[in-house]
Amino acid sequence: MTQLFVNNFSATVAQTFGAADQYLYLNSAAGLPALTGGNHLVLTLFRKVGIVESGHEVIKVTAITDNMLTVERAVEGAAATLFNVGDHVEARVTAAALGAKADLDSPTFTGTVGGITAAMVGAQPAGNYATGGGTATGTNTGDQDLSGKQDVLVSGASIKTVNGESLLGSGDISAGNPEIKTPTNTSPVQGATNIENTVTLTASGFLSLYGEAMAASQWQVSVASDFATTVVDTGDVAGTATSRTLSAGVLSTNTVYYWRTRYKDASGNYSAWSAPTSFTTAAVFVSYIATPTATPAAFGDALEGGYYAGMIWNELVQSATSTTIGTGSKAFAVADMTSTPLVYAGQALEVRSRANPANKMIGVVTSAAGTTLTLNVTSVGGAGTFTDWSVMAKYRVIVAPKATGENTAIAFKSANTAAPAACSTLSEGRKATLAMVAADTSTVYPAAHWCNNLSIAGKTDWYLPARDELELCWRNLKPTADANYVTANRGDSTIDYKNLGSLDDTVITHGSNNNTSPVGAAYIAGTPAQVAAGKNFRTSESEAFAYGSFSYWSASEYSAAYAWCQRWHSSLPGNQSSNLKTSARYVRAVRRSII
Numbered sequence: 001m002t003q004l005f006v007n008n009f010s011a012t013v014a015q016t017f018g019a020a021d022q023y024l025y026l027n028s029a030a031g032l033p034a035l036t037g038g039n040h041l042v043l044t045l046f047r048k049v050g051i052v053e054s055g056h057e058v059i060k061v062t063a064i065t066d067n068m069l070t071v072e073r074a075v076e077g078a079a080a081t082l083f084n085v086g087d088h089v090e091a092r093v094t095a096a097a098l099g100a101k102a103d104l105d106s107p108t109f110t111g112t113v114g115g116i117t118a119a120m121v122g123a124q125p126a127g128n129y130a131t132g133g134g135t136a137t138g139t140n141t142g143d144q145d146l147s148g149k150q151d152v153l154v155s156g157a158s159i160k161t162v163n164g165e166s167l168l169g170s171g172d173i174s175a176g177n178p179e180i181k182t183p184t185n186t187s188p189v190q191g192a193t194n195i196e197n198t199v200t201l202t203a204s205g206f207l208s209l210y211g212e213a214m215a216a217s218q219w220q221v222s223v224a225s226d227f228a229t230t231v232v233d234t235g236d237v238a239g240t241a242t243s244r245t246l247s248a249g250v251l252s253t254n255t256v257y258y259w260r261t262r263y264k265d266a267s268g269n270y271s272a273w274s275a276p277t278s279f280t281t282a283a284v285f286v287s288y289i290a291t292p293t294a295t296p297a298a299f300g301d302a303l304e305g306g307y308y309a310g311m312i313w314n315e316l317v318q319s320a321t322s323t324t325i326g327t328g329s330k331a332f333a334v335a336d337m338t339s340t341p342l343v344y345a346g347q348a349l350e351v352r353s354r355a356n357p358a359n360k361m362i363g364v365v366t367s368a369a370g371t372t373l374t375l376n377v378t379s380v381g382g383a384g385t386f387t388d389w390s391v392m393a394k395y396r397v398i399v400a401p402k403a404t405g406e407n408t409a410i411a412f413k414s415a416n417t418a419a420p421a422a423c424s425t426l427s428e429g430r431k432a433t434l435a436m437v438a439a440d441t442s443t444v445y446p447a448a449h450w451c452n453n454l455s456i457a458g459k460t461d462w463y464l465p466a467r468d469e470l471e472l473c474w475r476n477l478k479p480t481a482d483a484n485y486v487t488a489n490r491g492d493s494t495i496d497y498k499n500l501g502s503l504d505d506t507v508i509t510h511g512s513n514n515n516t517s518p519v520g521a522a523y524i525a526g527t528p529a530q531v532a533a534g535k536n537f538r539t540s541e542s543e544a545f546a547y548g549s550f551s552y553w554s555a556s557e558y559s560a561a562y563a564w565c566q567r568w569h570s571s572l573p574g575n576q577s578s579n580l581k582t583s584a585r586y587v588r589a590v591r592r593s594i595i
């Protein structure tokens with residue numbers, strides 16, 4: 001009776017196999033040899049969840065009929081247990097087959113197993129050890145040192161495959177603990193180029209021969225292929241991650257790096273190091289901001305220190321690159337983004353001519369490297385070649401909490417005289433506020449200084465909203481169900497607000513807002529409607545704008561003596577008007593968040 005061996009056989013249990021059952025049904029027995037003359041096979045049954053194996057049982061197969069195997073149970077010590085449909089069956093080299101766990105008193109070994117001869121597993125040098133089909137006997141007093149059999153089993157620091165197969169399934173087992181499969185570098189691929197500074201290193205999955213859990217990984221990056229020195233050595237990184245993202249600033253541009261990793265199991269055993277692979281970094285790294293948090297589902301929802309009120313277009317950066325309006329890839333020279341990133345990959349932007357913002361290109365960010373911002377332009381407005389570009393981004397307007405971010409009586413300015421040029425805007429409240437703060441003291445510009453000095457929820461970038469930002473607060477956080485004021489038009493300032501990529505008024509009806517996203521339509525009696533219930537912005541609720549006979553300042557200048565405001569007034573609901581700058585009015589600070 002001879003044990004037969006087969007390479008690369010695996011199958012799954014096709015019918016529940018109870019602990020007392022002697023007939024095992026497989027999904028397929030293809031690849032198994034015919035059993036005649038008392039020959040037999042040894043297979044291993046086991047359960048598997050993810051890459052973790054358990055419940056191993058070695059069985060002896062004595063007959064095969066189609067996909068049904070006649071078996072003897074628990075032939076190498078493990079108790080027979082229940083296996084369910086889908087559990088695994090594989091042909092594996094077992095301890096008995098190799099002689100390591102054979103009868104230690106008087107073992108008998110016959111022939112050759114995968115190139116391992118009886119002479120290799122017998123402890124006593126005396127005796128007639130067969131290398132063919134004969135019989136060799138001897139006394140084995142323990143596991144054998146096979147290191148002298150390099151030509152058969154050991155090659156340098158690696159254990160050769162047995163009968164063409166590694167004990168772990170593929171290739172040689174590298175130096176290190178053979179209980180853990182050596183990881184393989186998968187990404188970046190060998191020889192990859194143009195790699196960014198925040199590259200993610202990814203290796204193959206963790207696999208323990210005995211089902212041990214993964215406990216940690218270690219990652220090394222070096223400019224030397226022998227890792228004599230390292231630029232990254234993480235030490236043990238606790239957890240089951242098989243990838244590692246490098247922090248910005250670790251790698252240099254235009255440099256060849258080598259990397260490797262190893263895994264650690266819950267018993268403290270390490271795998272061998274993965275075979276190192278190399279990559280070359282880009283000549284210039286892209287620099288991105290973090291992808292913004294998701295925009296809330298509803299107006300009035302909490303967001304980054306306050307409450308979401310809507311979106312507006314603001315200038316992000318300027319470019320003087322001579323560019324013809326058109327679709328496709330467009331590159332713009334901008335201020336260096338290496339240490340001060342401006343955008344994130346895939347961000348939607350508009351690039352507008354400041355002289356006439358209707359001349360524009362709309363697209364998404366594909367690269368931001370050094371001083372070059374590249375967009376894939378998908379749609380355009382207008383035509384021509386321009387050099388006065390404003391790169392525009394959408395921002396969420398965030399209203400400050402009422403308890404700490406609202407002032408009930410404060411002047412725009414101490415005199416009815418002109419404000420800084422930055423106040424000639426309908427949309428850039430942040431720039432207008434900072435310009436007033438820089439221009440003079442809080443005595444001269446009390447509203448701007450009051451907003452700028454706020455620190456709420458760890459945020460210190462609060463400002464006085466521009467007219468079109470303030471309009472969002474009425475449109476989307478309107479406290480009352482009263483009909484909007486539509487009797488007469490708002491004032492028509494002589495200021496040209498068409499600057500910094502922002503749009504001027506095209507009509508003078510209340511609520512008309514060209515700078516928001518989406519564009520705000522003129523008010524009608526029932527639109528906008530009252531803010532949704534449950535947001536605490538309805539009249540008399542905790543976050544509601546004061547409603548009755550009140551006006552709120554904006555940062556937008558109407559004329560030398562007047563500034564824009566909006567009325568939360570029961571007889572003029574939503575009316576947009578101007579007041580003398582020295583008038584005491586309400587202020588509700590806002591901040592903005594890029595989207």
